[in-house]
Amino acid sequence: MRALLIAAAVLFSPSALAQTPPHIAGFHIGMTIQEAHAHAPHVIQPYQVNLQRLHVTQRTHRIGALDIPLQLIFVDGELDFAGGEETFSVPSSLACAERLQEVVTALEASVGVLDDAENNADVLGALPSVATDGGSVIRISERDGVTSAVAVANEPTYAEVRAYSFADVDGWRCTLTFEISNQAPPPADLPRATLQSIPWTERASGQDFARFFPVRALEHSRPGSVMLICTVLPEGALDCAVGYEGPQGWGFGEAALRIAQRFKVAPQTEDGAATAGQTVRVPIRFRVAF
Structure with a gap:
């Protein structure tokens, strides 16, 4: 089985943000439930406007050529997360990458140029990339058939698009996710990684994430x-130690430390360098299943 994972994240200019907040379908981070109801009364019902926590789905939202369900999560009466996920058949891995590029291009008008290069060299290392005509950068990583790539935008609003293709008995499938969320940037003084291309031999599974997902955060559909x-x-x-945790007070740091116990690294990198004693950054994302 071969798999291809592509990720892109957004970096906004402050001047652009001041004029038009990044948004998806007109929903922007920090929007109140009342404002969301006024914007889309068919999505937010009148009886929901006074709630403090709310998780709703807009049945379909067209991005490029895809119709993707849009999930909205409100915390303390304000929009904290907007995103979606869709899995569909494709003729090849390349077709999945092409679909991702279409979605990234479509989102540029409302979200901004997706360019994570400056903020994520420590995590991503020298991954290959392609660029859209609008200036967005799409990072591509492939390793041992099932490779992960991480792209993180720091501020002022986090946004990300991911896609990965995989082969099953019926042919190629593609899963694409996108989001904007209220995620504060990690501190600039975090220790730097000395090992960027990590030769994993074991990784945490989806069951591990489900097992250790903080209960209170799960009950409130709170990502972290x-x-x-x-x-x-x-x-x-x-x-491991927690370098950054957001939001604090929900148990994500402790959960991440437990999940990290499921990871293991090979004794050497592909070029023969010893891994023991090296420093690595491991980003852990907690997202409620769509």
């Missing part, structure tokens, strides 16, 4: 993000 700063031990396990 953690950046772990880890040292690779001689046996390949990770000794």
